[in-house]
Amino acid sequence: MKNYDVVIIGAGASGLMCALTAGQRGRSILILDHTDRVGNKILVSGGGSCNFTNLYLDAEHYISGNPHFCKSALSRFSQYDFISLVEKYHVSYQERQLGQLFCNGNSVEILNFLLEECRLSGVKNLNRCTIKKIEKDNSFTVITNSEDYVxxxxxxxxxxxxxxxxxxxxFGYEVAEQFGLKVQSRQPGLVPLTFSNDDLENYSDLSGISIDVDVSCNGQSFREALLFTHKGVSGPAVLQISNYWQPGEEVVINLLPNINLTETIKQWQKERPKMELKNLIGELLTRRVAHRWLELWYHNKPVNQYNEKEINEVADIFHVWRIRPSGTEGYKVAEVTRGGIDTDELSSKTFEARKMKGLYFIGEVVDVTGWLGGYNLQWAWSSGYCAGQFV
Ligand SMILES: Cc1cc2nc3c(=O)[nH]c(=O)nc-3n(C[C@H](O)[C@H](O)[C@H](O)COP(=O)(O)OP(=O)(O)OC[C@H]3O[C@@H](n4cnc5c(N)ncnc54)[C@H](O)[C@@H]3O)c2cc1C
Known part of the structure; x- marks a missing residue:
């Protein structure tokens, strides 16, 4: 049996941040991971360019059973703390939209400096390690396929x-249950939504079309791009709203968020009266979507032939498109998992389990889920850093 001050299971974003922080405090650290390389999700993040944080970091951009839980960690290790690390290693980066910071090069640059910081603090790292069992006596014993660690x-x-x-x-949820901690139910988050059979028939051939929309569900809305897929809808607007959607619920989409279609149609009646409505709306939206909507939901004719009631009805079908998704595309493609270890079970300062001294949970396994845009990695960095100060 080998003894370490700290054993971390999971060599991802939060595990590495916790390791390097605790290592800098002189603790002896071992990280165990069952895969053959560390930081897999860092590598695939941001389409390979790692959206590593967001300038507009705010607790309101996280979903959790306790919306206040994340505040302390996010303020103790903020976006600027991570940016300092990025700059210390001369990783070049850029702000894309909505405060999202991406590497100009490859995600591996982020992983490399985390590993370098771990190396400098003497962190030991073991891959291809299967955890068979965790036992608790005075200490924890982690029984693996190779050695046991105390x-x-x-x-x-x-x-x-x-x-x-x-x-x-x-695995993390199983450990929580082993030690009697509550775990909130899990669902795929930041995930494409799938059409019901009827909607599939109506819209699946629009796959590949992207439009700027306003999408709402459960009192939350996002104004970003929606992408039609052959299974349903995706794109940033849909991924964001998927974090708020529950099975069976409706999602409402405004296909022309910039425009008051009622007023615009009245304007067209004066200026372009003989034009067919589908072609006029096609100039605002894409032609295929405008034509499809009028084929499915209304009658098309020259714009001067619509009366007041009809104008309002047409405006409604574009401003209020209601879908009731049949589900999501699932964990295979989801960027995150909603739910997880109940935050009531953990200290928001140290991430130690209230019921089990010496046991810590950090990162995505905890019931804190961020918006799209660098928020989830920042949560991993912040929670990893805070636990690393105490373990
Ligand atoms: C395709 C994709 C793109 C993403 N892009 C972004 C982005 O650009 N920006 C952003 O903020 N977030 C992004 N995310 C989300 C972000 O990557 C995660 O929220 C973050 O990595 C979570 O960090 P973590 O340390 O909690 O878990 P992870 O990084 O997932 O690390 C967990 C580690 O635990 C190991 N592990 C799991 N089970 C076991 C076990 N039984 N035994 C041993 N080891 C185990 C895994 O192998 C892994 O190494 C993306 C996610 C995906 C899937």
Whole structure:
């Protein structure tokens, strides 16, 4: 048996940040991971360019059973703290839209400096390690396929369920249950939504078309791009709203968020009276979507032939498109897992389990889910750093 001050299970974003922070405090650290390389999700993040944080970091951009839980960690290790690290290693980056910071080069640059910081603090890292069992006596014993490790501080940083192909498992939830901690139900988050059978028939051939929309569900709305897919809808607006959607619920989409269609049609009646409505709306939206909507939901004719009531009805079908998704595309493609270890079970300062001294949970495994745009990695950095100060 080998002894370490801290054993971290999961060599992803939060585990590495916790390791390097605790390592800098002189603690002896071992990170265990069952895959053959560390930081798989960092590597695939942001389409390979890692959207590593967001300038507009705010607790309101996170979903959790307790919306206040994330505040302390986000303020103790903020976007600027991570940016300092990025700049220390001369990684060039840019702000894209909505405060999202991406590497100009490759995500591997982020992973490399995390590994370098771990190396400098003497962190030991073991891959292809299967955890068979965790036992608790005075200390924790982690029984693996190779050796057994004893530690006073055991950190669970195994992430969520999304993308099992690159290493995701439900291990963290099982450990929580083993020690009697409550776990909130899990659902895929930041995930494309799938059409019902009727909608599939109506819209699946629009696959590939992207439009700027306003999408709403459960009192939350996002103004970003929607992408039609052959299974349903995706794109940033839909991924964002998927975090708020519950099975069976309706999603409302405004296809012309910039325009008051009622007023615009009245204007057209004066200026372009003989033009067919579908072609005029096609100039604002895409032609195929405008034509399809009028084929499906209204009658098309020259614009001067619509009366007041009809104008309002036409405006409604474009401003208020209601869909009731049949589901999501699931963990195979989801960027995150909503739900997880109940935040009531953890200290928001140290991430230690209230019921089990020495056991910590950090990162995505906890019931804190960020918006699209660098928020989830920032949560991993912030929670990893805070736990790293205490383990
Ligand atoms: C395709 C994709 C793109 C993304 N892009 C972004 C982005 O650009 N910006 C952003 O903010 N967020 C992004 N995310 C989300 C972000 O990557 C995660 O929220 C973040 O990595 C979570 O960090 P974590 O440390 O909690 O878990 P992870 O980074 O998932 O790390 C968990 C680690 O635990 C290991 N593990 C799991 N089970 C076991 C087990 N049983 N035994 C041993 N080890 C185990 C895994 O192999 C993994 O190494 C993206 C996610 C995906 C899937």
């Amino acid at each position: 530690t006073e501080s055991l950190v669970i940083a195994t992430g969520g369920l999304s993308m099992p192909t690159i290493g995701a498992t439900g």
